[in-house]
Amino acid sequence: MKSIAAFTNRLGAPASIALVLLLGFSGPAAAAGFTDFLNNVVNEFNSARRPLALIAVMIVGALYMFNVMDMRRTGQVIVGIIIIFAAGEILDLITG
Structure with missing residues (x-):
């Protein structure tokens, strides 16, 4: 032992x-409250959203250019990108 x-x-x-x-x-x-943590996460996401959206649009454009994606799917992806990256503004519109 x-x-x-x-x-x-x-x-x-x-x-x-x-x-x-x-x-x-x-x-x-x-x-620091939990909202401070969430605000830090949102701030980090906001700084990275433009490059992510740009890369996503470039990939979708390349796929559409080489006829891998059809126009309907391309539109769905673009609308999805708009909704995801404009979520903060959409929430502000809803809540006032």
Whole structure:
């Protein structure tokens, strides 16, 4: 049976680091609400939506150009892109 000293030598440092990190970072995490987290996610998504929409339209255009996609499917994809990337504005229109 291992002694307590061997147990503390093996887990003492990681447990101490975890305790310091837990106590040190719990204040800012408790101060920030869940809506702040969601706002950060939305801000990150907003900064990446133009390049994503551009890449999606380019791919759809290339597929349509090489006759891999028909006009109906191309229109559906473009409308889907519009709805996905304009979701914030659509929500503002609905809620006022």
